[in-house]
Amino acid sequence: MQHQTEKIEQQLAHIQKWLEDKDKTLEYAAIYEEISKMERELLQLKEKRK
Amino acid sequence: MSDWLMVIIRGLLMVIVLFVCTKLLGKKQISQLSFFEYVTGITIGSIGAEVITGLDRKFLHGVLGILSFISIPLAVDYLSLKSKKLRDIVEGEGTVFIQQGKLIEGNLKKERYTTDELMELLRRKDIFSVSDVNFAILEPSGELNVMLKKSRMPVVQEDIKKISQEGKPAETIIMDGKPIEKALNSINRDVDWLREQLERRSVNITDVFLAQIEADGKLFLDLYDRSEDERELVSLLEKCRAEFLKMSKKSSEKEGLLFHKNAEILEECIRTVRQHE
Structure with a gap:
């Protein structure tokens, strides 16, 4: 389970980095925001599990 | 002369005036009316009705009103014959929906047609597969005209070599x-x-x-007609969404709900990218 959560974390980070590298954070601001929110939620989830 | 008799006489005269006017406008069917002809049709009908029942109004004024109104589409029709530009403005241009077998989404959107509606129009032409179509154009009248791919075109008897x-x-x-x-x-x-x-x-x-x-x-x-970047972003979002869905099935109820919600949000994100122009 932990492994899969990390996999999702990596994928989210990848999307975020892709948007930053392609300079599309403004163009897809809503998506960027949702991805950040998901990352925060996953972080909270991991802390709760501990 | 009594009012009721006057109304009947004016009514009969107006039928003759309108009959002559519609003859002047031509033989186009209702579905083929241009904007001007449509507006004129409504207006001369209203003027006619006003003149018949409004006995305080002069009959001749009504006839002049109608004549001045039908002069507009007549002039536009005449000028349209001379100018393609004016014809395109007045009657509209056709919109290509399928070109060389490829759907043109932008044009579907522009004409506010869904794929369902396009399929319905094709079915009306006895075409059930988009792949059979080489070219399809939506005419200004709203009719879809279709050119089939060569391999799907009707054959004459001597062309038939095998029983289909x-x-x-x-x-x-x-x-x-x-x-x-x-x-x-x-x-x-x-x-x-x-x-x-x-x-x-x-x-x-x-x-x-x-x-x-x-x-x-x-x-x-x-x-979809997407750029490489959009394709890449959709692919990343799709992979992540699939992972969230996988996790939602394996997790506890509370966590599962969160993962499922995120999968739905990502689906919405994918839709956003797809609709992005």
Whole structure:
């Protein structure tokens, strides 16, 4: 389970980095925001599990 | 003369005036009326009614009003014959929906047509598979005219070398990037099978604007007109969404709900990218 959560974390980070590298954070601001929110939620989830 | 008799006489005279005016306007059917002809038709009818029952108004003024009104479409018709530009403005231009077998999504959007409506128009022409179409244009009258691919064009008797088999209509299995499970079930397939087929072609379901299974089992795909970047972003979002969905099935109820919610948000994000122009 932990492994899969990390996999999702990596994928989210990848999307975020892709948007930053392609300079599309403004163009897809809503998506960027949702991805950040998901990352925060996953972080909270991991802390709760501990 | 009494009022009622006056109304009858004016009414009969107005029928003659309107009859002459419509004869002048030509023989076009209602569906072929241009904007000017449509507006004129309504207006001269109203003027006619006003003149018949409004006894305080002069009959001749009504006739002059009608004549001045029909002079506009007559002049526009005449000038349209001379100028293609004016004809395009007045009567509108056709919009190409399918070109060389490829759906032009931008034009569908522009005319506010859904894929369902396009399919309906094609079916009215006895065409059940988009892949049979080489070229389709929506005329200003709202009629869809279609040119079939050479291989699908009707043949004359001497061209027939084999007896054609009775075929089923093509089944639409993806519409607007979404699989249609009911259609898949009807051909004894499921979404997993569809994903597998698309993976072989390195395509995601969300990349597909329209997909059909033809009678011979051949898969016809029409992909969204996306840039490479958009395709890449959709692919990343799709992978992440699939992971969230996988997790939602394996997790506890509370966590599962969160993962499922995120999968839905990502689906919405994919839609946003897809609709992004």
